[in-house]
Amino acid sequence: MKKMLTVSLGLLLFLGGCSENTSQAPMDGEGLYKRSCLNCHGADLQGGAAPGVKNMAAKYSEEEILDLINNGIGLMPGKLLSETEAETVTKWLMEQ
16 A cells, blocks of 8 residues: 555656646747647748648738737637737737
8 A cells, every 4th residue: 555655656746747737828929839839830930731821911910910829720720829819920920
């Protein structure tokens, strides 16, 4: 029984160290993009599993990009970012 308790406690400590540390969560547009968008839209913004997002300002208004991020389109789900995060990423994308 004591061995089971020791193993359980060790497992809890180990898994606790693997949890996301929100104090280190990105707050800038690039960091948020890397965390939430990069896997589909690519590290270089040129696309991958999803369309590229480079030069978005030439295609969409800031409001349209914010709407796409908040509500999703096609296979892209919406609500992956909070409203504040979505606004931050939108402003960053407008400069790329």
